[in-house]
Amino acid sequence: MDGLLLQVAPPSPTFFSLSPEWGWYIVVYFFLGGIAGGAAFLSGLLDLLGERLDRRMTRIGYLIALAAIIVGGPLLIIDLTRPERFWHMFWRSDVGGPMFKVYSPLSIGVWIIVGFVLFVGLAALASLADVGRFPRWFARFGEGVPGKIVAIGCILTGSALAGYTGLVLTGTNRPLWGDTIWITLLFLLSGISAGGAAMILFGWRRGHPGTVHWLEEMEGYSSALELIVLAIIAATIWSVVRVVWGGVWGAILLFGVIVFGILAPIYLHWRPGAFGRATVPLAAVLVLLGSFLLRTMVILSSEAV
Amino acid sequence: MAIPMQATPVATPTGAAQPIEPAAGSALTPPGAFDAVPMGFFTDTTVCIGCKACEVACKNWNGLPADVVALSGNSYDNTLHLNGENWRHVQFIEQFSDDRADGRWLMMSDVCKHCVHAGCLEVCPTGAIIRTEYDTVVIQADVCNGCRDCIAACPFGVIEINPVSKTAMKCTLCYDRLQSGLQPACSAACPTASIRFGTIQELQEAATARVEQLNAQARDAGRPEDAYLYGADDSLLGGLNSFYLLVDRPEVYHLPATAKLPSQDLPAASALGVGGAIGLAALGAVSFRKRRMDSFAEAARDGRGEEGGRGEDRGEEAMGEER
Numbered sequence: 001m002d003g004l005l006l007q008v009a010p011p012s013p014t015f016f017s018l019s020p021e022w023g024w025y026i027v028v029y030f031f032l033g034g035i036a037g038g039a040a041f042l043s044g045l046l047d048l049l050g051e052r053l054d055r056r057m058t059r060i061g062y063l064i065a066l067a068a069i070i071v072g073g074p075l076l077i078i079d080l081t082r083p084e085r086f087w088h089m090f091w092r093s094d095v096g097g098p099m100f101k102v103y104s105p106l107s108i109g110v111w112i113i114v115g116f117v118l119f120v121g122l123a124a125l126a127s128l129a130d131v132g133r134f135p136r137w138f139a140r141f142g143e144g145v146p147g148k149i150v151a152i153g154c155i156l157t158g159s160a161l162a163g164y165t166g167l168v169l170t171g172t173n174r175p176l177w178g179d180t181i182w183i184t185l186l187f188l189l190s191g192i193s194a195g196g197a198a199m200i201l202f203g204w205r206r207g208h209p210g211t212v213h214w215l216e217e218m219e220g221y222s223s224a225l226e227l228i229v230l231a232i233i234a235a236t237i238w239s240v241v242r243v244v245w246g247g248v249w250g251a252i253l254l255f256g257v258i259v260f261g262i263l264a265p266i267y268l269h270w271r272p273g274a275f276g277r278a279t280v281p282l283a284a285v286l287v288l289l290g291s292f293l294l295r296t297m298v299i300l301s302s303e304a305v
Numbered sequence: 306m307a308i309p310m311q312a313t314p315v316a317t318p319t320g321a322a323q324p325i326e327p328a329a330g331s332a333l334t335p336p337g338a339f340d341a342v343p344m345g346f347f348t349d350t351t352v353c354i355g356c357k358a359c360e361v362a363c364k365n366w367n368g369l370p371a372d373v374v375a376l377s378g379n380s381y382d383n384t385l386h387l388n389g390e391n392w393r394h395v396q397f398i399e400q401f402s403d404d405r406a407d408g409r410w411l412m413m414s415d416v417c418k419h420c421v422h423a424g425c426l427e428v429c430p431t432g433a434i435i436r437t438e439y440d441t442v443v444i445q446a447d448v449c450n451g452c453r454d455c456i457a458a459c460p461f462g463v464i465e466i467n468p469v470s471k472t473a474m475k476c477t478l479c480y481d482r483l484q485s486g487l488q489p490a491c492s493a494a495c496p497t498a499s500i501r502f503g504t505i506q507e508l509q510e511a512a513t514a515r516v517e518q519l520n521a522q523a524r525d526a527g528r529p530e531d532a533y534l535y536g537a538d539d540s541l542l543g544g545l546n547s548f549y550l551l552v553d554r555p556e557v558y559h560l561p562a563t564a565k566l567p568s569q570d571l572p573a574a575s576a577l578g579v580g581g582a583i584g585l586a587a588l589g590a591v592s593f594r595k596r597r598m599d600s601f602a603e604a605a606r607d608g609r610g611e612e613g614g615r616g617e618d619r620g621e622e623a624m625g626e627e628r
Contacts, residue, residue: 010556020456080452081472089430104454171428173460173567182574183574
């Protein structure tokens with residue numbers, strides 16, 4: 001930023017900080033992490049509260065969650081400027097022992113990912129074992145008390161994974177990110193709607209219609225709440241938003257995120273026959289697009305300041 | 306190789322020298338090191354002449370690479386901001402009327418503030434950033450993995466990645482020199498004592514006296530009493546161990562008037578997230594219940610409650626076969 005401009009007081013003290021230059025690796029990880037967390041959260045709920053007929057979609061959800069974190073997780077390591085030292089986030093290199101700082105969102109996130117992989121991995125393997133595609137022994141993690149513990153673990157770590165990425169941004173002094181407390185909830189809601197959309201996209205033909213309808217409802221609730229949270233952010237830090245989200249970022253927010261990513265899918269749920277059989281997957285694709293653009297916009301707009 | 310510069314006295318406005326003597330060593334410090342008490346910088350911007358000796362001394366002692374020489378067009382400032390290669394940065398602020406008949410230069414040697422409550426130290430997920438026995442904040446280059454969260458957490462824009470080590474770097478307040486009883490290279494090189502090094506207590510006393518002196522001069526000359534200290538008390542991040550005497554608003558010197566710790570908003574943000582997750586889980590449970598009730602109601606309406614139940618079982622069996 002041109003230093004001379006700062007002789008005029010900026011809209012927030014956060015404008016004096018420097019950009020960490022978190023780019024596309026982080027954008028894609030946040031997107032995949034949201035899908036993974038949302039899919040695990042919804043699959044855990046289906047597992048815990050649903051019926052046998054919901055199981056097929058539950059399995060699809062767990063597999064999506066596992067695949068998303070397997071693809072997304074390494075992006076965090078690649079993004080480090082010294083990736084060979086990624087293990088310093090797990091283990092104290094000076095005195096030994098696990099590395100954990102309760103007031104460091106990144107440190108919290110590392111352990112959330114560990115817990116997430118553990119629970120979702122068990123749930124996914126159990127669901128595969130349930131249909132004979134993995135050694136039957138693993139099916140015990142999807143049944144009875146162990147199954148309930150794993151499902152609850154997926155709900156807790158899934159929601160944590162979807163939300164902590166917002167906490168990472170709040171725990172900074174960057175414009176927009178450090179100016180509002182609402183990004184964690186925004187990313188959680190967006191992650192759940194994206195996770196639901198991914199489950200619908202991959203499972204709408206094979207899942208029970210009742211399960212698909214439930215997912216559409218959950219996705220709709222999340223999207224509607226997401227819209228409200230966006231409005232709250234704009235209203236509470238307008239002086240920052242008008243600078244950070246001016247120009248092209250505002251256009252992406254308005255059309256990419258709100259119109260195509262939130263309002264259009266809600267309309268398609270309301271009018272399920274609007275595009276014939278393509279309506280359900282189309283709505284899911286739009287939600288995923290909106291979720292990706294939301295993260296792109298939130299991360300890169302602040303980086304551009 | 307730089308020539309080690311011996312500890313020199315802190316000159317106060319009243320002329321009374323405050324000697325800084327290396328201690329004999331203690332449990333916390335090696336022999337010849339300064340006593341383990343809070344130490345830092347007091348930068349009196351009114352006597353900075355923009356010579357950049359501090360920038361050069363810093364680069365020299367710390368072995369930092371030279372910048373690519375380019376003219377920024379921003380006054381005499383080609384460093385532009387602190388980063389992983391420039392741990393000192395002399396700002397040149399030109400305040401002139403349009404016809405340039407009236408005006409003044411403001412110059413300030415900027416550096417890491419070594420905050421008492423340091424945001425960078427808070428967020429670092431590897432433990433690479435530590436607080437030393439001198440209450441200063443140091444990044445251990447052999448531990449940092451370059452996640453760059455500290456860059457975003459610092460409210461002053463001090464830290465960046467050093468392109469050679471590929472780790473986050475900033476001023477160490479010459480931790481290595483302090484451990485040998487030497488004052489930091491920048492303050493040793495400063496020809497006008499604009500950068501003063503010492504214990505925080507000594508520096509605060511010297512700074513307070515200097516503000517009184519300047520404001521008394523201004524009062525006598527009929528000018529505004531505009532000298533004040535930035536970061537000397539605990540109102541800004543618990544206090545800055547590198548604090549400044551300024552004569553204009555902080556923003557003019559590219560300093561934030563207020564700053565928050567990154568952890569400040571985490572409890573509220575987490576509570577919103579947890580509340581959102583609980584709320585959505587509750588909505589999901591209600592939605593399940595509604596689905597079940599609708600199913601029962603439909604079965605009862607059709608007068609085939611038992612058949613409906615069996616039908617669901619059949620559906621389940623069918624799905625099982627599909628698997």
